[in-house]
Amino acid sequence: MWNILKSNNPLVNKLRPIGLLNMKFSFGGDMPILWQDKLNVGISFVDSQHQYLVSLINTIEAAGNCSLERDLFLTHLSQLEAYTHFHFDQEEKFQLENKYPHYESNKNEHINLIKQLAEIIETIKKETGESVRQKQVGKVFDFLRDWLIDHVIGEDMKMKGAFPDKSF
Ligand SMILES: [Fe+2]
Secondary structure, three states, X not given: OHHHHOOOOHHHHOOOOOOOOOOOOOOOOOOOOOOOHHHOOOOHHHHHHHHHHHHHHHHHXXXXXXOOEHHHHHHHHHHHHHHHHHHHHHHHHHHHHOOOOOHHHHHHHHHXXXXXXXXXXXXXXXXXXXXXXXXXXXXXXXXXXXXXXXHHHHHHHHHXXXXXXXXX
8 A cells, every 4th residue: 555655756755744855764664654646535624634644644753763752752642643633623524514424434433543543642651761762663653654544545535526516
């Protein structure tokens, strides 16, 4: 699945979040998540918020790569958690207002994703030692990447074309 997120196209690489352009990523050969058009669901606020979630997750990877203290690393995760709540609330409100047929399944997935994110934050909190180890950062990043992309491709993509009477 991740092949679609990596590109040798210089135009696509320009989409990397500001601040990450010249960084080297040392663990596991991972790269920041690169946004591609095929991830757009065609609803502007949803696509913008998904892109910002990608940016937050990439920042978490970059932060971990800087061997940040655990508490600072957790600050980034908390920021992601807060924005995720905001994004899911916005999506659910929009879906409810527009009588989206997959509203219930989407809401259930949101509950599950929030729970998974809270669990990974708790795992990091329990870590001993003052800094977050790179191996652990790699695991968190891989998890978050799956977590977000599964959400976008697996569930939110059902919104594409689901509101033919609306222009976004
Ligand atoms: Fe979403």
